[in-house]
Amino acid sequence: MKTVTITDVAKHAGVSKSTVSQYLNKRYDYMAEKTKKKIEQAIEELGYQPNFLARSLKQKSTTTIGVITANILHVFSTQVIRAIEDFCNQHDFHVIVCNADDDAEKEKKYMDMLRAKQVDGIIIFPTGDNVETYNQMLKENYPIVFVDRYVPGLEVSAILLDNMKASTMAVNEFTRNGYEKIGLILPENPELITPRRERILGYKEAMKANGLTINPEYIQSTEVKNMQQALDTLLALPDPPNAIIAGNDLALYEVLKYTKEKEIHIPKDLGIVAIDDVPFANLYYPAITSIAQPAFEMGTKAAYLLFEKINKQNTSSEEVFRFEPELIVRSSLIESTRNEGKGVVTSEGNN
Structure with missing residues (x-):
């Protein structure tokens, strides 16, 4: 034809x-x-x-952006991507979503692929291990924005939660209700991944501010597949924690699975607070007290900043934008508990 x-x-x-x-x-x-x-x-x-190809050559734009997420299984990632897609749809742009699985090599392949397809810009949840590629894009004034993480030494606009404040809110909510022996469980590599590193630091500072002892054995960083064993280790200590902060939504799933298998009752036996308000937090029984991360606002801001760079309206501003966490009190803590039972705090996100 x-x-x-x-x-x-x-x-x-x-x-x-x-x-x-x-x-x-x-x-x-x-x-x-x-x-x-x-x-x-x-x-x-x-x-x-x-003929979109001919039009893109003429206009020097493919009206397409790329999004490289560290792990698409995280609730935070899907919410941010949804906000980005909504923003792009309003501006007649298309979105190509890539899942890097926190693998630097895979991330590098996706960055090369997206640039070969001449997308107008890329939003990245960076692994942090492709500094040379990030730098090359910056030298070329190629539009990029980081989400959830930043890479020290790079002048790239980044969208992050105030992770230290989130941890502080979690610790404070426990101490307000009388919990004192507070631990922390989160995924591996906190030294490389911004939210995990900052949540540990926020936890330590909040513990000190509340006059509480920081027990190194209470801090567990491990692969998700090993979290059941880590929880066994924590709760088998001679003086176990009566509260635990976990690192992300996957850690929360593991904690709730653990309590079910071990027939540990919430909040009678364990108090729980989750950083990031996962969709089931309000449906779970008892409902999980959460510290919400404004994922949709963060995704919209990331898309807005990228469009500014694409349109060369804001090429000099390379700020780190911090968003405020919000405490949502539900039923997973016993109020005014003074050293009664044990507790678990969980922290969720693309981290």
Whole structure:
């Protein structure tokens, strides 16, 4: 079949090629309604499909951005991506989503692939191990924005939660209700991944501020598959913690699975606070006290910043934007408990 061209559409509608081009680019504010309907009808009758490749070459834009997430299984990641997609849809942009699995080599392949496809910019949940590639993009003034993490020494706009404040809120909520022996469980590599590192630091500072002892044995950093064993280790200590802060949503799942298998009752036996308000937190019984991360606002901000860079409106501002956590009190702590039972705090996100 012969490819239908813009010339064919113009001839069929009885208008000029430039008028059809204006219609296709949605520049028809002053176009007569009758003309718009004729072009629309011609496109439908001829089965015309715009040549996006030719248009992108002409406009020097593919109206497409890439998003490389560290781990798409995290609730935080999916919420941020949804916000980015909503923003892009409003601006007639497309989104290509890639999942790096916290693998630097995979992340590098995706960055190369997206640039080969000439996407206009990339939002990255960085592994932190591809500094040379990040730097090369910066030298070329290629639009990039980091989310959830930043890489020290790189001048890249980054969107993050105030992780130290989130940990502080978790510790304070426990101490307010009388819990004093507070531990921490989170995924591996906290020294490399910003939220994990900052949540540990926030936990330590909050413990000191509340006059509580920091027991090194109470801090567990391990692969998700080993968290059941880590919880066994924590709760088998001669003087076990009566509260635990976990690192992300996957840690929360492990904690709740553990309590179910061991028939540990919440909040009678364990108090729980979760950093990031996972969707089931309000449905779980008892409902889980959470510290919410404004993922949708963070995703929207990331997309807005990237569009500024794409449009060369804000190439000099390379700030780290911190978003405020919010405490949502539910039923997973015993109020005014003074050293009664044990407790678990959990912390969720793309971390």
